Amino acid sequence: MADIQWIRDADQGLQMAKSQGKMALLDFSAAPM
């Protein structure tokens, strides 16, 4: 999980999912940043 490039904005991520034909995986986190 540490090496994954997470998108930090939901709408931007959903837009990328649409353009790349993928599903979105939203991780709601409270882990230390």
Place this chain on the structure above:
Amino acid sequence: MQDFITQHFIPIRIHVKEKPQDFQRFKAEWTPTLILAEPDGTERFRFCGFLPAEDFLAELQLGLGKAAFSRGQFEEAKRDFEAVAKDYPQSAAAPEAIYWAGVSAYKQSGKPDPLKQAGEDLRKKYPASEWAKKSSVWLN
């Protein structure tokens, strides 16, 4: 894990301190909560709480199957569910996957045989699971 995630998903991380409003928007009430969503935001699957890597991947694969099922793509759903049962047999997702693989095959073929087969598999492999109980009606 990284390969599986980037192959299938756009990964989005919402941190409670950065975007608390998005917790409300997606009705995330605890962390970690993982939501699999269509690009239009339609939620297809969610799970909550920490999981070890194998169980985490099993839940993601199960979620892909649930998403395909919801779209009416029963062949694809069946493949995803069967992959969970085959690749992660020790996971909590495995008996649920066998159940839904049977349902997907039934939806695809219209024939009840896959339901009975799933019920027999569950009774044999996961007799204590809720999914064995739920499928017991298919054995009559």
